[in-house]
Amino acid sequence: MSDSQELPQRGPADGAGADADAAVLLAHVARGDQIAFEEVYDLMAGPILGMVRGVVRDVAQSEEVMQEVLLDLWRTASRFDSSKGSAMAWVMTLAHRRAVDRVRSEQKSAERELRAASAQIDYDDVTEAVEATIDRERVRRCLRSLTDLQRESVTLAYYGSYSYSEVAGLLGVAVGTVKTRMRDGLIRLRDCLGVE
Amino acid sequence: MRRGQSDLHTLAGAYALDAVPDGDRARFERHLGRCEACAQEIRGLREATARLGASAAVRPRAELKTQALRAIARTRQLPPLTRDDAPARPGWRARPGGGRAVSRLRQRPWVPRLATALAVGFLAVAVGMGVLAIGARHQVAQDQDRGHAIAAVLNASDVIMLTARVTTGGNATVLESRHEHSLVFTASGLPALPPTRSYELWLMGPGGTRPAGMLPRPRAGMIGPMVVSGLAAGDRMGLTVEPAGGSARPTSAAILILRLAS
Missing domain, CATH: 1.10.10.1320 (Anti-sigma factor, zinc-finger domain)
Known part of the structure; x- marks a missing residue:
């Protein structure tokens, strides 16, 4: 976890050859560096939009949410602390909360039920026809290593924006069981992906 | 509560x-x-x-x-x-x-796309050379082989990315596939060496230390991508400064030692 992360060096002489380092880029963004923001955009906009589309579905709304997230990122970059996780995790956490808020504020139960019905195919849906990443196949493989209940609990919550009690209702299992499966499932996913 | x-x-x-x-x-x-x-x-x-x-x-x-x-x-x-x-x-x-x-070693499974871009860039260069260097078929074939070897690592299902600081300056990035028994090495910002010295890569495992290739001279501060094949279990990767022709065994202290995924 924190010890697998290197702190960005915030001196002006850093960054040489380390342009790949999103954490360093964020430190520059925090100082108002618009060029660094552009690099962060190139690195993060695709993952953000992909995830948000999985949650929000509507393309135009997803683009709006992505823009909100990027603006958030610009405004709050100074609050990012690389000792507490990777830059990508920080950004994706911001983005997922925004996306979930957007869906919940709709409060259109009919739409959400529709989403529930298709939640199982969400993941494949989302990952089709998009730019290839080395990561994708591994994430799929790791998702497959979860039990059905773990996988359903995780994907319904993550892409369906359901609370754990709603997931329990949808799957017809006890609330306590769903909480446990979400945790076990994510732990297994984390271990399978080799992230800490 | x-x-x-x-x-x-x-x-x-x-x-x-x-x-x-x-x-x-x-x-x-x-x-x-x-x-x-x-x-x-x-x-x-x-x-x-x-x-x-x-x-x-x-x-x-x-x-x-x-x-x-x-x-x-x-x-x-x-x-x-x-x-x-x-x-x-x-x-x-x-x-x-x-x-x-703070660890010198980071696993950044996120960023392989950057490295992919890098390798794609390299492949594009290799292809470009195929067009330009009509008389240099051998070189082109070599470049294509290398491009192919790089692609094999990057497309492996188990590819991971490791990055580390080189103690004398600069950064090294390694994409490793256990499945392919290979890694792709790139570096940037390494200090320039006098003409009589070169950087040399090593694989250091239970079976001893083997040379893994000389790094080419940096271009615009960047080195590689270089493919190292034949990884064995327990191998680590090292980098030293050697006489320009290379050495059979390291003759100076390692300026980078990377624990590879096993």
Whole structure:
């Protein structure tokens, strides 16, 4: 976890050859560096939009949410602390909360039920026809290593924006069981992906 | 608090998935402030959910970038939090003992796309050379082989990325596939050497240390990509400075030692 992360060096002489380092880029963004923001955009906009589309579905709304997230990122970059996780995790956490808020504020139960019905195919849906990443196949493989209940609990919550009690209702299992499966499932996913 | 600790603790998964209603969320976040193990667990689970989300990346329409750049140019930024401020983002709280451990070695499974871009760039160059260097078929074939070897590593299902600082300056990035028994090495910002010296790569394993190739001279500060094949279990990768022709065994202290995935 924190010890697998290197702190960005915030001196002006850093960054040489380390342009790949999103954490360093964020430190520059925090100082108002618009060029660094552009690099962060190139690195993060695709993952953000992909995830948000999985949650929000509507393309135009997803683009709006992505823009909100990027603006958030610009405004709050100074609050990012690389000792507490990777830059990508920080950004994706911001983005997922925004996306979930957007869906919940709709409060259109009919739409959400529709989403529930298709939640199982969400993941494949989302990952089709998009730019290839080395990561994708591994994430799929790791998702497959979860039990059905773990996988359903995780994907319904993550892409369906359901609370754990709603997931329990949808799957017809006890609330306590769903909480446990979400945790076990994510732990297994984390271990399978080799992230800490 | 009415609920027991262990019951609260099982909320970690739901919390990391943003699947906790507001009331529970506030309660869990108070708990996080007191439970370092829980905060640590949340950080790990957030890395996992982020990977889940990021793996579905799509390419945004080009106009969106222009819009985003325009928007930030007219938006004020928040100052950093000071010590006295409450943490803005629960789940990212400071460790009381200071979790500031710094490792030279990072696994950054996110970033392979950058390396892919790099390799694609290399392939493009190799292809370009195929067009230009009509008389140099042998060179082209070699470049194509190398491009192919790089592609094999990058497309391996188990590829991982390691980055490290070189002690004398600069950064090394390695993409490794155990399955392919190969790695792709690139570096940037390494100090220039006199003509009589060169950088040499090594594989260091239980069976001894073997030379793994001389690094080419940097171009615009960048070196590689270079393919190293024949990785064995327990191997580490080392980098030393050697006489220009290379050595059969290291003759100076390693300026980089990278523990490879086993």
